[in-house]
Amino acid sequence: MNQFGGNWSENKIEILVGYAKAYLTIMNKFAEKFNWQLLYFDGFAGSGHIKGEDGNENPIVGAAKRILEIDEPRSFDLYYFVEKEKVYADLLHKVTVEAFPNKKIFIANTDCNQKIESLSNFLSSKKGKAFKALAYIDPYGMQLNWKSLETLQKHSVDVWILVPTGMGVNRLLKKDGDISDAWLSRLENFLGMTKEDILPYFYQEAKIYTLFGEETKITKEENAIERSAKLYEERLNSLFKFVSKPYVLKNKMNSVMFHFFMVSNNKAAISIANDITKKYNDGTI
Template identity: 50%
Template sequence: MNNNFGGDWTSQKIEIVISYTQAYLTVMKNQPFKLIYFDGFAGSGEIEKKEAIIQGAALRILAIDEPKPFNLYYFVELEKKYADNLETLIKSRYPQRKFIVKSEDCNVKIKDMADYLRKPANKFTRVLAFIDPKGMQVKWESLEILKDLGIDMWILVPLGMGVTRLLKKDGNIDDTWVARLQIFLGISESEIRSYFYASDTLNLFGELEGGKRLNNTILKAAKLYRERLNTIFKYVSQPFVMRNSKNSPMYHFYLATNNTTAIKIANDVIKPKFK
């Protein structure tokens, strides 16, 4: 059973994560930490790409033996048939690994992870997380609870694919869309409007007209999200921008961390791949 999402984007982000993970494990090799790999949207383990089937990030990470493996692999996949398939593949291919597969909402398991890391008994635990949603499933409140924790987080953000599509040019945003934006960005409707739209003006008839959306919406959204991540983590990488066939940005891929070495590695990994 294969899941199908993202085309070349999938390979690009997986290669970034693998390159980073190799460097991360090299740095952590002689450190006294228990290392956990957390994948919030793990999929089925295999991805259908054109006429080929490639291994997803989960199986690629599990295959790493050198410089060292993780102590625990924690996979979350809401779609139960995908979660079951992933578990079957891991048991058959990597029986030596200690792993957990949960078919639950990633937001719930992020909170559980944060609760786990805050326990005094786990102060020597570090997490490398890969949060790879198809859309706007990750709630801002789920990320906020990661503040001050020992976690490096790669997160895929659908700014062109999601956020900017909800920001209507004329400012007439459906209430349900406003609510989605608030949950995703963690800011109020007035903050959203002041950031992305011109001020209301009076027309020739003295009627108040809503402000139009400002130019460079995706660039503004990318800047905003990076700044928002910086309220939780000390450092946020430059984004790796994933574009469609028309060269329009669809996704932005960031690393967020509290570690100076981690951010240097991330930017070094991303830099050759900038688009």
């Protein structure tokens, strides 16, 4: 079972499910008319259950099952789940393939980045051109490479992305700016930017004069989490025409952990996403 649950975990799934229902309702009309097929892609699918706040007692039903349960007004034509951990992929098989024998479900026990690129290739193919897709990218950390997301930009795909602003980016941005090469490279892959562009965004440099001469003082911006959310939003906007307002996930101490965005090349899709997320934010967004 996946660790790491909480109220925000449930909200995130409710947002996704709410959106998927609206998506299927709208797409239902067009799918018949234009012979479209609907594909659901989950890049970090998990084990099928998430540990609740009370530990093991009341596990939260994961997104995979919730999405598969939707039948009205229609279901997706194809479901593709990616999970890197073999044990989780096997558990997921039970709650998906075995529990929904009449649905077309695939599970790939591999890295999400690889499969996002395969998804993009598929959507570009002759067969894939008939497909419209809804994707869910729900990592714990910074596993999503910017390069992978880039491959989706021209496609007819709506993507919900969990961005680890507080739990990922901010943690790598050390207070004194002394970031290891490995962490810098992680930031570069995640943001699709060079360190020369990333660092000035989060740090200020000032010359100070001491008894021993001139020194450079590096100060981290105070609102680095919000800055990272803004930056990622801008980056998303460079790929997709529209980016939703985020659902902001906070822990019990009210610290921001993640921002949950939806991107699409369809304007109507974004206004639906915004309507849904508004209910879950505390009025500040």
